[in-house]
């Protein structure tokens with residue numbers, strides 16, 4: 001077998017053959033003759049056309065895809081198989097892990113159109129957010145309006161929105177901080193006002209109790225229900241204060257008037273009695289100097305008429321003083337009537353003065369509101385009725401005033417254990433009801449048991465003595481508006497059963 005010709009030899013013969021056959025010196029002719037001379041077979045032709053067809057359908061949306069497509073184009077032009085291979089591997093990797101850079105992705109994302117429903121949801125979110133921000137920052141409101149317009153535009157591009165949202169977000173963070181500072185400031189002011197009321201009404205236990213209640217109710221965290229409570233309490237206080245002021249002003253005016261009348265009358269009496277005394281002295285003097293009886297007779301006449309005048313004046317004074325006295329009594333009766341009216345007004349108020357919890361009227365109103373809310377939202381509502389165990393013994397042993405403090409302690413612990421939406425009312429002497437919105441029956445019973453446990457660790461302290469307060473409770477679910485009073489009755493029956501079965505327990509009814 002002949003040794004293979006060296007490439008330089010093959011190249012020379014190929015050129016000779018090109019000339020002999022009068023072929024134009026194209027790379028294709030040269031390559032074909034080269035293989036003929038070398039006795040080798042030519043490589044298969046490069047499939048440019050099919051590759052171009054593939055090139056046309058390759059994706060080129062993201063920057064990474066665009067870059068790969070350029071490489072593909074270059075490899076086809078160069079008929080460079082390794083280049084094509086790396087392009088295809090690149091496309092395959094794109095599908096598995098993103099090989100693009102962060103900036104590529106940002107660029108791509110910038111061109112993405114937001115799905116219309118998402119854009120609309122964002123626009124609505126902004127719309128709902130605005131009322132919470134107040135109207136102080138007009139630029140923020142403008143930015144929000146611009147963003148909404150952009151979001152509701154024909155094609156909301158992520159790129160443009162991203163920047164606008166970032167700017168808005170930046171400004172929003174300051175506005176939100178401001179709002180929260182304003183809220184905290186207002187709350188502090190509110191508490192200051194309540195403290196002031198408490199200081200001003202030190203002499204009125206009812207107002208004092210209400211003011212304490214206001215302070216407790218306005219302590220964060222606030223909820224709409226608690227704000228509602230603050231509003232109601234404040235109305236009660238204003239109502240009671242207005243009455244009290246009127247009462248005091250009237251009483252003062254009457255006192256002044258009566259005092260002035262007495263002083264005037266006393267002055268007049270004093271004046272007339274000193275005139276009388278002067279007259280008598282003068283007459284006595286003239287009588288002692290008179291030598292004849294006929295001179296004395298007119299003097300006696302004078303004494304008699306002065307005495308008569310004095311007696312008349314005394315009678316008048318007596319009558320006037322009687323009149324003043326009956327007027328004073330009438331005023332007293334009026335003041336008493338006012339006081340009774342005031343007490344009636346207090347009874348119409350919604351809060352119990354001793355414990356600061358709702359009274360019956362307040363409870364009835366709260367019950368109607370909560371039943372309506374529960375029905376509207378399709379949520380459960382429970383009511384619990386609790387009665388302190390052996391309260392009479394506490395009263396008998398420690399005194400009524402300490403018994404009162406025990407009631408206050410129970411109300412305080414209960415309020416701390418309950419959630420802000422739960423409402424406590426004093427239903428009778430040592431009987432309380434609790435409204436538990438959004439609560440299923442077994443959950444309500446658990447809440448009451450938790451309160452019982454809490455009372456075993458938080459003793460009522462009086463003069464160094466630790467007094468354990470326990471209670472028996474009945475719990476039931478309120479079905480609807482018409483069930484309100486029946487529900488309280490059922491809870492009462494449950495409480496009664498709890499007492500009968502040994503006290504300090506909770507019975508569901």
Ligand SMILES: Nc1nc2c(ncn2[C@@H]2O[C@H](COP(=O)(O)OP(=O)(O)OP(=O)(O)O)[C@@H](O)[C@H]2O)c(=O)[nH]1
Pocket residue numbers: 387388389390391392393395399400401402403404407428429430499503
């Ligand atoms: N200190 C105080 N005592 C009150 C008040 N209202 C009611 N009471 C007293 O609460 C006591 C209730 O007594 P009872 O009804 O016999 O009940 P109890 O001693 O708690 O016994 P059980 O309910 O069977 O556990 C009575 O002595 C009432 O005078 C109040 O506002 N303050």
